[in-house]
Amino acid sequence: MSTDVTNTPAEAPPGKDGTGDTGENLVRVMLDGLRSNMRQYGMLIALGLIVALFAVWTDGSLLLPHNISNLVLQNSYILILAIGMMLVIIAGHIDLSVGSVTAFVGSFAAVLTVQHGVSWPIALVLCLLVGAAAGSVQGFMIAYLGIPSFIVTLAGMLIFRGLTEILLKGQTLGPFPGGLQKMGNGFLPEVGPTTNYHNITLLLGLVVIVFVVLQEVRDRKRQQEFSLDVLPAKLFLLKLVALVAAVLTVTLMLASYKGAPIVLLILGALVVGYGYVMRNAVFGRHIYAIGGNLPAAKLSGVKDKKVTFYVFLNMGMLAALAGLVVAARLNAASPKAGLSFELEAIASSFIGGASMSGGVGTVLGAIVGGLVLGVLNNGMNLLSVGTDWQQVIKGLALLAAVGFDVWNKRKVGS
Amino acid sequence: MAGPVLEMRSIVKTFPGVKALSDVTLTVQQGEVHAICGENGAGKSTLMKVLSGVHPHGSYEGEILFEGEVCGFKDIRASEHHGIVIIHQELALSPYLSLAENIFLGNEHAKRGFINWNTTLRHATELLRRVGLSDHPETRVADIGVGKQQLVEIAKALSKKVKLLILDEPTAALNDEDSDKLLDLILELKKQGITSIIISHKLNEIRKVADSVTILRDGRTIETLDVKAPETTEDRIISGMVGRDLDHRFPERTPHHPEEGAAPALEIRDWTVHHPIDQQRKVADDVSLQVRRGEIVGIAGLMGAGRTELAMSVFGRSYGRYAGGTVLKDGEEIRTRTVAEAVGHGIAYVTEDRKHYGLNLIDTINRNISLTALGKVAKRGVVDEHEERQVAERYRKSMNIKAPTVFEPVGKLSGGNQQKVVLSKWIFAGPDVLILDEPTRGIDVGAKFEIYTVIDKLAAEGKAIVFISSELPELLGMCDRIYTMAAGRLTGEFSRGEATQEVLMRQMTKDKEVTR
Numbered sequence: 001m002s003t004d005v006t007n008t009p010a011e012a013p014p015g016k017d018g019t020g021d022t023g024e025n026l027v028r029v030m031l032d033g034l035r036s037n038m039r040q041y042g043m044l045i046a047l048g049l050i051v052a053l054f055a056v057w058t059d060g061s062l063l064l065p066h067n068i069s070n071l072v073l074q075n076s077y078i079l080i081l082a083i084g085m086m087l088v089i090i091a092g093h094i095d096l097s098v099g100s101v102t103a104f105v106g107s108f109a110a111v112l113t114v115q116h117g118v119s120w121p122i123a124l125v126l127c128l129l130v131g132a133a134a135g136s137v138q139g140f141m142i143a144y145l146g147i148p149s150f151i152v153t154l155a156g157m158l159i160f161r162g163l164t165e166i167l168l169k170g171q172t173l174g175p176f177p178g179g180l181q182k183m184g185n186g187f188l189p190e191v192g193p194t195t196n197y198h199n200i201t202l203l204l205g206l207v208v209i210v211f212v213v214l215q216e217v218r219d220r221k222r223q224q225e226f227s228l229d230v231l232p233a234k235l236f237l238l239k240l241v242a243l244v245a246a247v248l249t250v251t252l253m254l255a256s257y258k259g260a261p262i263v264l265l266i267l268g269a270l271v272v273g274y275g276y277v278m279r280n281a282v283f284g285r286h287i288y289a290i291g292g293n294l295p296a297a298k299l300s301g302v303k304d305k306k307v308t309f310y311v312f313l314n315m316g317m318l319a320a321l322a323g324l325v326v327a328a329r330l331n332a333a334s335p336k337a338g339l340s341f342e343l344e345a346i347a348s349s350f351i352g353g354a355s356m357s358g359g360v361g362t363v364l365g366a367i368v369g370g371l372v373l374g375v376l377n378n379g380m381n382l383l384s385v386g387t388d389w390q391q392v393i394k395g396l397a398l399l400a401a402v403g404f405d406v407w408n409k410r411k412v413g414s
Numbered sequence: 415m416a417g418p419v420l421e422m423r424s425i426v427k428t429f430p431g432v433k434a435l436s437d438v439t440l441t442v443q444q445g446e447v448h449a450i451c452g453e454n455g456a457g458k459s460t461l462m463k464v465l466s467g468v469h470p471h472g473s474y475e476g477e478i479l480f481e482g483e484v485c486g487f488k489d490i491r492a493s494e495h496h497g498i499v500i501i502h503q504e505l506a507l508s509p510y511l512s513l514a515e516n517i518f519l520g521n522e523h524a525k526r527g528f529i530n531w532n533t534t535l536r537h538a539t540e541l542l543r544r545v546g547l548s549d550h551p552e553t554r555v556a557d558i559g560v561g562k563q564q565l566v567e568i569a570k571a572l573s574k575k576v577k578l579l580i581l582d583e584p585t586a587a588l589n590d591e592d593s594d595k596l597l598d599l600i601l602e603l604k605k606q607g608i609t610s611i612i613i614s615h616k617l618n619e620i621r622k623v624a625d626s627v628t629i630l631r632d633g634r635t636i637e638t639l640d641v642k643a644p645e646t647t648e649d650r651i652i653s654g655m656v657g658r659d660l661d662h663r664f665p666e667r668t669p670h671h672p673e674e675g676a677a678p679a680l681e682i683r684d685w686t687v688h689h690p691i692d693q694q695r696k697v698a699d700d701v702s703l704q705v706r707r708g709e710i711v712g713i714a715g716l717m718g719a720g721r722t723e724l725a726m727s728v729f730g731r732s733y734g735r736y737a738g739g740t741v742l743k744d745g746e747e748i749r750t751r752t753v754a755e756a757v758g759h760g761i762a763y764v765t766e767d768r769k770h771y772g773l774n775l776i777d778t779i780n781r782n783i784s785l786t787a788l789g790k791v792a793k794r795g796v797v798d799e800h801e802e803r804q805v806a807e808r809y810r811k812s813m814n815i816k817a818p819t820v821f822e823p824v825g826k827l828s829g830g831n832q833q834k835v836v837l838s839k840w841i842f843a844g845p846d847v848l849i850l851d852e853p854t855r856g857i858d859v860g861a862k863f864e865i866y867t868v869i870d871k872l873a874a875e876g877k878a879i880v881f882i883s884s885e886l887p888e889l890l891g892m893c894d895r896i897y898t899m900a901a902g903r904l905t906g907e908f909s910r911g912e913a914t915q916e917v918l919m920r921q922m923t924k925d926k927e928v929t930r
Contacts, residue, residue: 226804280797282788289785292774299732299763299771300786300839301753359776 042404043352043368050372054379062379065257068250073185073329075374076263077102077322079367081345082352083274084318086366089349090278091311092291092358093142093149097156098319098345101134102338104160105323110173110333113180120179128320134160135316136309143308157342165335174332184328186262197252198259205251209244216240263325270318275363287311292359347394348373351401372397418479419444419609420465420578425476427457427464434460435474435633442578447600447610449620449641452630452655454717454884455855458613459503461630462580466500467493480578497577501567503586507555514538514551517570541569545599560692561592568599579603579610585619586718589695597623615655615716617648617923629654649916652923656886656915663859664891665867667874677745678704679878680761680847685739687720687727697723697734699902705847710869710879712889714918715899721882722766724899725849729763730756743847757786762845764836766852766882768829772836775825779817780806782824782835787843809838814864830861837868848872849880854888866892886915900924 054062061067081098088095109127112118118126138156142149175181192199216239223230231239254260278284289297290304298304322341327333352369354361373394380390420442427435435457442448450458463469465478471486478485480496487493490500507516514534523534538551545565549558555566564584571579581600585593600610600623614620620627621641629636629651636654639646681704689695697720705711715721726733728741730753741750743759750756756763765771773782784791784802791802806820813834817827824835833853840848850869854862869892873879883889889896896913898906898921906921 222800223803226800280799282792282795282797285781285785285788285797288777288781289774292776293770295771296774297785299726299729299753299765301730301757302785303754355776359774 042408043365043372043401046401047368047372047375050375050379054375054382058379058382061382062375063253065253067378067382068253069257069261071374071378072261072264072267074378075370076261076267077325077329078341078344078348078374079267079370080270080318080322080325081341082348082366082370083270083363084315085342085345086349086352086354086361086363087274087278087287087311088149088315089346089354090291090358090361091287091308092294093308093311094346095138095149095153095312095315096342097134097138097153097160098315098322099338099341099343100157100160100164101131101316101319102323102326102341103164103333103335104134104167105131105320106327106337107164107167107173107333107335109180109324109327110176111167113177114173114175120177123180124324127324128317131320131323132313132317135319136313138316139309139312142312143305149312164337168333168335170335172332172334174330176328176331180324180328181331182262182328183266184263184325184330187258188260188262188265190259197255198257199255201251201255201259204260205247205255208251209247212243212247213240216243266321266325271363271367278363283307283310288359290358344373345370347398351398353405355405369401372401417444418442419481421477421479422461422465423477423479425461425464425474425478427460427469427474433633435464437634438476438630439635440628441638442609442611443626445604445607445609446625447604447612447623449624449627450611450613450630451615451617451620451627451651453615453886456630456655457633458630459582460633462500462582462611462613465493466490466498466580468500494574497575498580499571499574499576499578500580501564501571501582501584503582503584505560505563505567507563507566509556510554512552512554513542513547513549513558513566513569516555516566517541517551517573519570521574537573538569541572542566544572545569546595559592561588561595564588564592564596565599568603576608579608581610581612583613583615583718585614585616587692593619615923617651620651621648627651631655648923649920652916652919656919663863664888665863665870667870667892676706677742679707679744680705680880681742681745682724682728683740683742685724685728685741686737687723687734688737690734693735696737696902698727701739701899701902701904703897703904703907705878705880707846707876707878708873709895710873710881710893712893712896713880713882713899714884714886714889714896714922715882716884716922718901719899719922720902721899722851723902725763725851725880725882726765728756729753729761729849732763757843757845760844760846761849762786762840762843762847763849764840764851764853766855768832768836772839773824773832776823778821779810779815779824779827779835780820783809783820783839783842786839790842790844805842806838809834809842813838813868828857828861830857830864833857833861833865834868837865841868841872845877847878847880849882851882852884853881854883854885862888886918889913889918890915898922 051062081102085095085098105127108130109123112123112126113120134156138152141147141152188198188200188204190198190200216236220230220236230236254264278287286297286302286307289300289302290307294304323338326337330337348370349361349366350369351372352361352365352367354365376394376397377390380393385393418441420440422438422440425435425438426433438457438461440450440461450461452458460469464474467487467489470488480498485496487496508519511519517538518534523530523537535551542549542551545568547562547565547569549562555563558566568579584596588596597619600612603610612624624641626638626640627646628638631654639651639654683702685698685701686696687698689697699720701724703711703713713721723733727736728750731751732753740747742748743761748759750759750761769775774785780803783806784797788797791798791805803820809815810817810820815827815831815834815838817831824832827835837853853869854865857865866888869879869881881889881893890913894910896908896918897904898908898918900922905924908917
């Protein structure tokens with residue numbers, strides 16, 4: 001019986017309420033947490049290091065408010081795609097068509113608004129529907145006909161790229177109506193008294209802070225209600241302070257330039273929404289279950305085909321959204337838009353902790369992965385490194401991240 | 415006979431936590447067919463893996479003498495070099511390569527890396543003819559039946575100049591006709607001077623081909639018998655196989671005598687299932703059984719008897735092709751075409767293969783436990799994580815799952831604890847009928863006792879339990895009634911009072927011809 005536990009320390013879990021914890025204990029709890037979530041924290045730390053490194057190399061211009069703003073705008077569409085791609089990869093599949101779908105939807109939006117004068121809110125809805133349709137056709141073939149996702153989406157990549165060129169007749173089409181442009185380039189409006197900061201952004205930051213703190217406190221209370229172990233009080237406070245500081249920093253940065261970009265709000269909503277779904281919704285759990293062990297999930301009554309179908313439908317819709325953002329940002333639909341976006345989204349997911357065999361990964365991870373690539377891009381641009389070397393370095397970053405993961409797993413396993 | 419060709423002396427092989435072989439001795443005479451039999455888990459396959467170098471020299475204790483020389487094989491190539499070839503139960507042919515390519519795989523007729531197709535095909539044709547096949551050597555393996563594939567394996571062995579051929583349950587996947595052909599071939603090869611070791615638990619088969627039989631039990635050699643001697647009867651062999659120590663402990667349980675009037679909780683009528691690929695083969699053949707509330711009903715069968723296949727096909731048609739039969743719950747016919755339907759009717763199937771079919775090993779304990787019944791901890795599609803964690807904590811305590819927290823990945827737990835997680839998962843789903851498939855496979859004695867206690871408690875709560883196992887003592891210790899199964903059919907039904915190891919084993923080793 002004593003040989004029954006393998007690989008796990010026999011000690012009791014961290015203290016019940018932690019009121020009487022010593023400092024030494026705190027450090028141990030933190031280290032334990034760090035060790036067991038090495039992959040997630042590791043990537044965050046790596047992101048921090050990369051930011052710090054480039055901040056030094058660029059004499060601080062990386063962290064200038066207008067550059068932060070730029071960073072968000074430049075990477076928003078990859079991040080949107082990375083969220084959807086993370087779901088696809090967790091489910092144990094891959095989607096190579098997203099770059100082409102992005103371009104296709106952008107051109108569709110241009111044809112609607114520029115050529116036919118459709119008002120932009122209607123165009124927006126239609127575009128999302130087209131994206132969902134593209135995703136669901138592919139999802140149907142993958143889930144119900146059993147054609148491998150690699151093949152279906154490789155075909156989709158060719159088909160939608162071709163359709164884009166047909167739709168645009170090889171031309172670039174623009175400009176877009178103002179409302180759509182805002183999605184890619186716009187900022188929150190400036191109102192209220194003149195301060196050195198952007199008022200609404202400050203207010204928004206404050207709201208986020210209040211929300212985060214309330215949420216954390218409520219969560220802790222609920223845990224205690226269910227008489228579950230909670231973080232020691234001191235550590236909890238530390239976590240709160242860190243969270244508030246992070247939100248505050250970003251808010252001040254953005255508020256001292258033009259304010260929060262609209263696309264950041266969209267992105268924020270997506271991260272919170274999808275993060276919640278993947279963590280707390282039955283649907284999200286089922287995605288992890290089919291990716292982690294398909295036969296076991298089937299024998300547990302999970303409707304694997306339906307889940308797969310919706311994962312691809314969702315990917316199509318997010319690709320459409322990304323398509324709109326790209327088109328809006330360039331203020332034109334181009335046949336070459338979205339080229340190799342699928343690869344950037346896939347790389348973001350893997351850097352952010354996804355596993356080739358599925359079942360692992362988080363939405364936040366995809367964002368962190370995407371930011372690693374984004375900061376590398378941006379920083380190297382500031383240092384005027386050529387695109388040739390940029391690609392080499394990004395490739396090495398992907399290898400290093402996944403290599404570290406493999407090495408770390410092997411160490412744990414032995 | 416010219417003395418022993420193979421002697422294995424005092425072989426001991428230990429896996430972490432389990433002693434698979436403790437002191438096995440095996441002597442095989444030159445030119446004979448030597449059968450090895452024993453219950454599942456007796457150590458037959460492990461012994462053959464030691465012999466063929468799958469478990470390399472140094473990972474076991476004891477001595478192997480082949481043709482009078484002490485040998486230590488570091489891998490399969492080394493043993494094959496000496497002329498020892500093992501044919502595993504699961505065939506190891508590459509389905510989309512031709513017969514000829516398969517026969518010479520890893521051993522190609524080649525010069526400087528380029529294959530000489532003329533000699534390859536000529537030799538392949540000769541070898542195929544030797545095993546009685548007239549198929550063209552360029553036929554793809556996928557296009558011939560399982561029976562012929564088995565023969566191709568033997569042809570492959572012959573190409574390696576085999577002296578000692580080891581067959582691990584060679585007829586388990588074959589129909590009667592193919593089995594006969596294979597057994598005839600073994601006798602034919604014997605005439606050509608090839609010694610064979612055949613692992614089997616089909617007694618009529620052993621009687622047909624073997625000269626002597628060695629019986630293993632709990633990793634020990636029990637005895638070696640001369641099959642041709644008049645005193646070696648089937649009963650004699652059976653009593654050797656089942657003399658297993660009754661060292662398991664079982665919880666005290668008062669056998670249930672459910673009221674006769676009530677309809678059985680689960681009744682299966684005339685259930686027939688075909689093999690998913692080989693449509694000719696029936697893996698479950700006209701099976702009818704019933705289990706009442708509060709009752710523990712055993713299904714005893716050896717590997718390949720069709721127990722798992724039967725259970726999985728009833729549970730949402732998860733195995734094979736359905737060919738007929740009905741399922742009744744509390745006297746009413748129900749549909750169990752999908753897993754969701756079966757679960758909805760209160761049926762749970764706890765798999766024998768927890769790693770592949772039971773658990774998501776990379777996920778945590780709490781998420782594994784809640785998966786089947788997520789609805790119970792969710793409101794409008796949103797999981798309440800705290801409630802989920804509380805549920806998991808409850809099972810961690812009540813089932814004594816040894817893990818520091820419920821956030822531990824299941825893959826890190828020991829077999830016994832993993833099994834407790836699978837059981838928790840299905841108990842949490844709240845079924846009326848639990849089909850437990852080998853619930854104590856590969857776990858230590860202490861954990862076994864805990865699981866028996868849980869099963870007993872479930873029955874006492876009024877759940878109907880179907881207990882599938884190939885370990886007879888555990889069935890005898892736990893069940894109110896026991897069905898025996900062999901080759902896809904139920905071959906007997908015994909009450910607790912009637913059942914003994916010998917009686918059960920006799921029905922479990924029955925082959926098709928004997929039953930009808």
